[in-house]
Amino acid sequence: MSATPSFVPAAPGSAAATSLSGLFTSHHRHCDEAFAVAEKAAAAGDWPAAEAAFDTFSTDLLAHFATEEEQLFPAFESATGMTGGPTAVMRHEHVQMRGLVANARQALADHDGDAFLGEADTLLILMEQHNLKEENILYPMCDAQLAGQAAELLPRCTASLQSGA
Numbered sequence: 001m002s003a004t005p006s007f008v009p010a011a012p013g014s015a016a017a018t019s020l021s022g023l024f025t026s027h028h029r030h031c032d033e034a035f036a037v038a039e040k041a042a043a044a045g046d047w048p049a050a051e052a053a054f055d056t057f058s059t060d061l062l063a064h065f066a067t068e069e070e071q072l073f074p075a076f077e078s079a080t081g082m083t084g085g086p087t088a089v090m091r092h093e094h095v096q097m098r099g100l101v102a103n104a105r106q107a108l109a110d111h112d113g114d115a116f117l118g119e120a121d122t123l124l125i126l127m128e129q130h131n132l133k134e135e136n137i138l139y140p141m142c143d144a145q146l147a148g149q150a151a152e153l154l155p156r157c158t159a160s161l162q163s164g165a
């Protein structure tokens, strides 16, 4: 089972290097890949590989949530004055997903494949819906509202995302 590669800083000039939406969307794909590795190992009953891969995935996902909650969302909220809008919904969904991650991790520790795949399925559905809302609605709003701060936010957010795996 190959390890998921680390999140690589974007090439200069690429979408991930030049826009907040590009950066956060590319990190979503990075998390998706890490998740798929864990799910595949669990489906094969390879518990050590599944636990290692799920650890990598959850470290990445939690770094993603933290970067949004501590860097991106506060910047958006102070630029727009909107604290009860889309970022509040996203923060609430992060809480739900953290719970599912904890449940899935426990199921892996118990070597309970059915429980893991059940939790992982629910997590995957929630993650897909959440990511679509961010990529289609919130991130483009961030690009528009935070254009003047992007040069400063991009390296800060990249470093924070990389504090995952």
Ligand SMILES: [Fe+2]
Pocket (backbone or CB within 6 Å): 065, 068, 090, 094, 130, 134
């Ligand atoms: Fe999010």
